[in-house]
Amino acid sequence: xxxxxxxxxxxxxxxxxxxxxxxxxxxxxxxxxxxxxxxxxxxxxxxxxxxxxxxxxxxxxxxxxxxxxxxxxxxxxxxxxxxxxxxxxxxxxxxxxxxxxxxxxxxxxxxxxxxxxxxxxxxxxxxxxxxxxxxxxxxxxxxxxxxxxxxxxxxxxxxxxxxxxxxxxxxxxxxxxxxxxxxxxxxxxxxxxxxxxxxxxxxxxxxxxxxxxxxxxxxxxxxxxxxxxxxxxxxxxxxxxxxxxxxxxxxxxxxxxxxxxxxxxxxxxxxxxxxxxxxxxxxxxxxxxxxxxxxxxxxxxxxxxxxxxxxxxxxxxxxxxxxxxxxxxxxxxxxxxxxxxxxxxxxxxxxxxxxxxxxxxxxxxxxxxxxxxxxxxxxxxx
Amino acid sequence: xxxxxxxxxxxxxxxxxxxxxxxxxxxxxxxxxxxxxxxxxxxxxxxxxxxxxxxxxxxxxxxxxxxxxxxxxxxxxxxxxxxxxxxxxxxxxxxxxxxxxxxxxxxxxxxxxxxxxxxxxxxxxxxxxxxxxxxxxxxxxxxxxxxxxxxxxxxxxxxxxxxxxxxxxxxxxxxxxxxxxxxxxxxxxxxxxxxxxxxxxxxxxxxxxxxxxxxxxxxxxxxxxxxxxxxxxxxxxxxxxxxxxxxxxxxxxxxxxxxxxxxxxxxxxxxxxxxxxxxxxxxxxxxxxxxxxxxxxxxxxxxxxxxxxxxxxxxxxxxxxxxxxxxxxxxxxxxxxxxxxxxxxxxxxxxxxxxxxxxxxxxxxxxxxxxxxxxxxxxxxx
Numbered sequence: 001x002x003x004x005x006x007x008x009x010x011x012x013x014x015x016x017x018x019x020x021x022x023x024x025x026x027x028x029x030x031x032x033x034x035x036x037x038x039x040x041x042x043x044x045x046x047x048x049x050x051x052x053x054x055x056x057x058x059x060x061x062x063x064x065x066x067x068x069x070x071x072x073x074x075x076x077x078x079x080x081x082x083x084x085x086x087x088x089x090x091x092x093x094x095x096x097x098x099x100x101x102x103x104x105x106x107x108x109x110x111x112x113x114x115x116x117x118x119x120x121x122x123x124x125x126x127x128x129x130x131x132x133x134x135x136x137x138x139x140x141x142x143x144x145x146x147x148x149x150x151x152x153x154x155x156x157x158x159x160x161x162x163x164x165x166x167x168x169x170x171x172x173x174x175x176x177x178x179x180x181x182x183x184x185x186x187x188x189x190x191x192x193x194x195x196x197x198x199x200x201x202x203x204x205x206x207x208x209x210x211x212x213x214x215x216x217x218x219x220x221x222x223x224x225x226x227x228x229x230x231x232x233x234x235x236x237x238x239x240x241x242x243x244x245x246x247x248x249x250x251x252x253x254x255x256x257x258x259x260x261x262x263x264x265x266x267x268x269x270x271x272x273x274x275x276x277x278x279x280x281x282x283x284x285x286x287x288x289x290x291x292x293x294x295x296x297x298x299x300x301x302x303x304x305x306x307x308x309x310x311x312x313x314x315x316x317x318x319x320x321x322x323x324x325x326x327x328x329x330x331x332x333x334x335x336x337x338x339x340x341x342x343x344x345x346x347x348x349x350x351x352x353x354x355x356x357x358x359x360x361x362x363x364x365x366x367x368x369x370x371x372x373x374x375x376x377x378x379x380x381x382x
Numbered sequence: 383x384x385x386x387x388x389x390x391x392x393x394x395x396x397x398x399x400x401x402x403x404x405x406x407x408x409x410x411x412x413x414x415x416x417x418x419x420x421x422x423x424x425x426x427x428x429x430x431x432x433x434x435x436x437x438x439x440x441x442x443x444x445x446x447x448x449x450x451x452x453x454x455x456x457x458x459x460x461x462x463x464x465x466x467x468x469x470x471x472x473x474x475x476x477x478x479x480x481x482x483x484x485x486x487x488x489x490x491x492x493x494x495x496x497x498x499x500x501x502x503x504x505x506x507x508x509x510x511x512x513x514x515x516x517x518x519x520x521x522x523x524x525x526x527x528x529x530x531x532x533x534x535x536x537x538x539x540x541x542x543x544x545x546x547x548x549x550x551x552x553x554x555x556x557x558x559x560x561x562x563x564x565x566x567x568x569x570x571x572x573x574x575x576x577x578x579x580x581x582x583x584x585x586x587x588x589x590x591x592x593x594x595x596x597x598x599x600x601x602x603x604x605x606x607x608x609x610x611x612x613x614x615x616x617x618x619x620x621x622x623x624x625x626x627x628x629x630x631x632x633x634x635x636x637x638x639x640x641x642x643x644x645x646x647x648x649x650x651x652x653x654x655x656x657x658x659x660x661x662x663x664x665x666x667x668x669x670x671x672x673x674x675x676x677x678x679x680x681x682x683x684x685x686x687x688x689x690x691x692x693x694x695x696x697x698x699x700x701x702x703x704x705x706x707x708x709x710x711x712x713x714x715x716x717x718x719x720x721x722x723x724x725x726x727x728x729x730x731x732x733x734x735x736x737x738x739x740x741x742x743x744x745x746x747x748x749x750x751x752x753x754x755x756x757x758x759x760x761x762x763x764x
Contacts, residue, residue: 148627148629149629151533151534151535152533152534152535153533153534153650154648154649154650155649155650156650156652158652161661228661228662229662230661235630238632238661240658240659241650242650242651242652242653243639243642243643243646243650243651243652243653243656244633244634244639244653244656244657244658244659245530245631245632245633245639245643245650246631246632246633246659247530247531247629247630247631247632248617248629248630248631248632249627249628249629249630250620250627250628250629250630251626251627251628252626257625257626257627260625261625261627264625266536267536267537268535268536268537268538268623268624268625268627269624269625270538270540270624270625271624271625271626274625274626275626276622276626277622277626277628279543279610279612279620279669280610280611280669280670280671282669283668283669283670284666284667284668284669285666285667285668285669286665286666286667287661287662287664287665287666287667288662288665289662
């Protein structure tokens with residue numbers, strides 16, 4: 001495949017990562033070709049993308065007029081299509097789970113941005129990927145950094161250090177934190193991302209999900225994964241090897257870097273449109289210890305990850321409900337972690353769950369989180 | 383060789399790097415065995431090392447009583463001995479040149495700490511290494527960092543960024559700088575090194591020599607090698623790839639890291655004796671633009687490197703004389719660069735020099751630098 005065009009399917013093409021992936025892909029018409037696109041509810045944007053990239057295969061929840069050479073298919077049928085080399089999974093939440101598994105089972109390469117896929121079903125995904133020799137190319141910036149640092153290394157890993165910007169609220173007091181609004185939480189200091197992941201960054205849930213993702217992607221036990229606050233988001237993560245030497249990957253915080261690396265891997269492509277780092281201009285890269293007490297979502301995620309089974313699924317589902325409720329001003333910022341904690345505390349976990357058990361746990365957690373919130377609101381009004 | 387003991391010769395075993403190499407080697411008796419040692423004028427230390435490591439082969443300018451199983455040989459005969467796998471060249475100045483070439487011509491691996499070897503004869507060394515498939519494993523911390531960052535990469539390099547601590551005087555005024563003493567210059571803020579390289583760090587000549595070394599080691603043109611001041615000496619250098627992404631290698635500033643990596647390459651060995659980095663404790667890594675005007679030795683080195691031929695040899699030789707004169711209080715700190723500049727300005731360079739022409743240029747430069755200093759001192763006294 002090295003000298004031929006890589007043929008791509010982009011699931012979630014209308015989301016933040018999906019749009020940035022298309023932005024990279026259009027820079028390299030001789031390297032990448034879009035074979036399939038799958039969008040969400042933004043049908044008008046998906047229609048524009050179809051008109052621009054002329055893919056053969058499209059998935060959309062709402063149908064619209066397609067060019068003659070294009071047809072509608074399910075996401076599973078798109079990613080398993082013989083014309084597809086790499087499936088870019090840029091969907092959100094559990095939507096990406098079934099198509100990712102289907103793509104893996106057809107031996108496709110998976111460029112994975114949808115972190116819930118690994119958080120919910122890491123054990124199944126990694127086992128199937130091994131069995132079908134399907135390569136998983138991480139797109140999350142931290143995992144891309146670790147992947148780049150590990151590349152070519154034969155040495156034993158002493159620890160992974162995931163960096164975290166700390167989000168917009170890292171230095172607030174508990175009283176200030178309780179009062180933050182969704183509008184404030186959506187102003188991320190360094191990264192331009194979708195709404196859900198931006199709120200997850202503000203609660204540090206995102207870093208917890210990334211820790212679970214790193215655990216599965218790189219087969220590293222949780223006790224060898226550390227998190228360090230690095231407000232500038234320039235060092236995207238580090239690997240410490242057995243000899244005590246570390247490698248780090250750096251770039252301007254721009255998701256197009258990890259997207260392009262996943263697509264061009266194992267090569268790198270010159271792209272003058274991507275911004276360059278000027279270290280003296282940056283002047284200083286700083287690091288701080290993480291404050292677990294102020295951001296309980298992080299500890300909840302780490303605990304769920306270590307417990308394994310269906311717990312990470314319940315964590316993800318409850319978080320999704322809680323973040324939605326926060327975004328629509330139904331609950332406060334501090335209640336996000338409370339809803340998740342309460343939901344998890346009611347869960348009877350299943351070890352080594354099947355995909356159906358994972359999806360059932362997801363349903364259960366969503367319903368439970370909603371019920372708990374209603375009950376709490378009723379109590380508050382009494 | 384992967385599962386067998388690597389058999390080593392250490393040239394310059396009584397110097398700073400040589401001693402640190404032995405310190406690493408004794409940690410891994412099942413991985414490394416000392417076959418040969420070559421020391422300098424510190425005969426008593428060399429005798430102790432011989433007694434401790436029981437090498438078969440020894441070079442010493444002054445003879446002393448050897449164990450029955452050990453014999454004296456020349457450095458060339460030691461490194462070309464069939465029992466030697468890796469020659470650690472930790473000599474200083476031009477002393478390492480002939481043995482390095484001999485080792486290369488016998489197809490040995492060269493763990494190279496003696497930077498003058500590449501500065502003086504980079505073109506010859508690299509051509510011979512290619513012809514004889516002799517691998518060169520860099521031991522300088524910056525080059526080890528770049529080598530580690532390049533490892534496994536297939537991407538085109540956009541630039542190498544060598545970091546420089548700036549030495550002890552980086553923020554002095556020109557008036558203050560003119561008055562610094564050898565004793566002050568020998569107090570390096572981050573690295574424990576030999577006297578010559580410590581003074582070269584204070585003048586930034588060292589960073590110029592390293593730029594020339596990097597140019598040859600990694601076949602990178604000078605316009606793609608940058609220098610950035612990084613006072614903490616934690617990031618040892620960085621590589622920017624064509625996509626704008628960078629990799630960096632980090633460790634506590636301790637030469638045992640690059641020494642151990644060169645010896646264990648391509649593996650890494652767990653070594654609990656080496657200190658670990660704690661990023662939050664470090665708190666901040668800073669970067670500054672380099673000030674060429676304050677440290678003329680750096681520009682002299684870069685110019686000599688770009689001119690090529692015998693100019694880098696003349697630079698090295700004049701610098702050695704000037705540093706010696708400074709250390710014995712015969713000249714001031716600012717005169718180091720003046721002597722080197724005057725010597726270079728009198729040189730008629732030879733392009734693509736032979737080894738003999740390089741050694742002749744070295745002789746000429748030493749004599750010229752001494753004559754120029756005498757003349758200047760006579761003028762000053764008149």
